[in-house]
Amino acid sequence: MTSVQLPALAGALARKAEAEGLELDAAQAAVLPLLAAAEESVRRGVSDGSVYLWGPPGGGKTWLLDAFFDAVPVEQKRRLHFHDFFRELHARTFEGYGRKGFREQSAFAEGLDALLGDARLLCFDEFHVSGPADAAFVTRLLRQVLERGIVLVATSNYAPDDLLPDPMFHHLFEPGIELIHRHLTVACLNAGVDYRSIPAATRPSTGFASGYHLRRPYPSLLREAGLREPEPEEARSVQPGPVPLSAARAAGDQVWFHFAELCEVRSAASDYLALAGQFRHWVVSGVPSLTEADPYAWQRFGNVVDVLYDAGCRLDVIGFADYEGRFPGTGNAVDLGRISSRFGMLRELSAPPVAGSVQ
Numbered sequence: 001m002t003s004v005q006l007p008a009l010a011g012a013l014a015r016k017a018e019a020e021g022l023e024l025d026a027a028q029a030a031v032l033p034l035l036a037a038a039e040e041s042v043r044r045g046v047s048d049g050s051v052y053l054w055g056p057p058g059g060g061k062t063w064l065l066d067a068f069f070d071a072v073p074v075e076q077k078r079r080l081h082f083h084d085f086f087r088e089l090h091a092r093t094f095e096g097y098g099r100k101g102f103r104e105q106s107a108f109a110e111g112l113d114a115l116l117g118d119a120r121l122l123c124f125d126e127f128h129v130s131g132p133a134d135a136a137f138v139t140r141l142l143r144q145v146l147e148r149g150i151v152l153v154a155t156s157n158y159a160p161d162d163l164l165p166d167p168m169f170h171h172l173f174e175p176g177i178e179l180i181h182r183h184l185t186v187a188c189l190n191a192g193v194d195y196r197s198i199p200a201a202t203r204p205s206t207g208f209a210s211g212y213h214l215r216r217p218y219p220s221l222l223r224e225a226g227l228r229e230p231e232p233e234e235a236r237s238v239q240p241g242p243v244p245l246s247a248a249r250a251a252g253d254q255v256w257f258h259f260a261e262l263c264e265v266r267s268a269a270s271d272y273l274a275l276a277g278q279f280r281h282w283v284v285s286g287v288p289s290l291t292e293a294d295p296y297a298w299q300r301f302g303n304v305v306d307v308l309y310d311a312g313c314r315l316d317v318i319g320f321a322d323y324e325g326r327f328p329g330t331g332n333a334v335d336l337g338r339i340s341s342r343f344g345m346l347r348e349l350s351a352p353p354v355a356g357s358v359q
Helices: 005-019 026-030 032-044 061-071 082-094 104-116 132-147 170-183 219-224 259-263 269-276 295-311 333-343
Strands: 051-054 077-081 121-125 151-156 185-188 212-214 236-238 245-247 249-251 254-258 281-287 314-319 347-349
Touching (some): 005 032, 005 061, 026 032, 032 051, 032 061, 032 151, 032 185, 051 061, 061 077, 061 151, 082 104, 082 121, 082 132, 082 269, 082 295, 104 132, 132 151, 132 170, 236 249, 245 254, 245 259, 254 259, 259 281, 259 295, 269 295, 281 295, 295 314
Parallel strands (some): 051 151, 051 185, 077 121, 121 151, 212 347, 254 281
Antiparallel strands (some): 249 254
């Protein structure tokens, strides 16, 4: 790292923050030397300098990663969401499964080649390992990226040693954890503030944060949010994957689902990812109270929140009247905390009807 690059990088990030009405906090400023070292490695075409930033939700990791990615002056770089990347890599790896001569190792390498191309920098947001099936896959990904000399900058809510926290399966990812500790500089980013908890009126309302949480479907609140209830004739069937989904509306930029038709059926994160590329405005209505849906439905709803946040899509939620800041489900506390933090970015509309007025 040179004495010139740190001020240049810090200046670029500070200017981006100022343009968005933000200011880098002490925790974010403290990791700038690591990002400057990563940038220098990319410039020099060497494989050292990779970074793993972890910390609680809402600390600005995603913003910092995006700003860093934009500031690195090379064309051979890729910024990826973990969900989206693995959906495509899984599909590419196993598309020839069952054919004569299929070899998973070769298919994995070829799929990775197609996705990474000539990248010298790979930025990964929300790095995590969700289950035993992913442990070997992610470990192989880390090995391939490091062997190719690609500089990796990853963010996560998990410290490396806490990845795949289920004690029954944690040992399966220990080789991956060892790779992270050996080849990446690990740093905690925690200013003790969840910036997503800042009142919506004081932060930009774009993308995911432009959406609303309407605890009740009052007509006045729908009008305030710019929404119109779907008519029966607007119902459509959409099929992003093997299972068709029933949408109350799927037209233009908007797709509207009833909670039961999206989360109480066999839908998956890959379905939401596919639809997010087509529909940038989602509405999920009829969201029940905390005790009125099974854990799998809440898990799917949490995946919807995660995917749409990552994709920068607007989400309007109608219902969920008894939500009090703790997202339901049986998932790991770290994951539920991240989803709660993201869901909290939605602007709340919950005004009750005024007596004697037309709602």
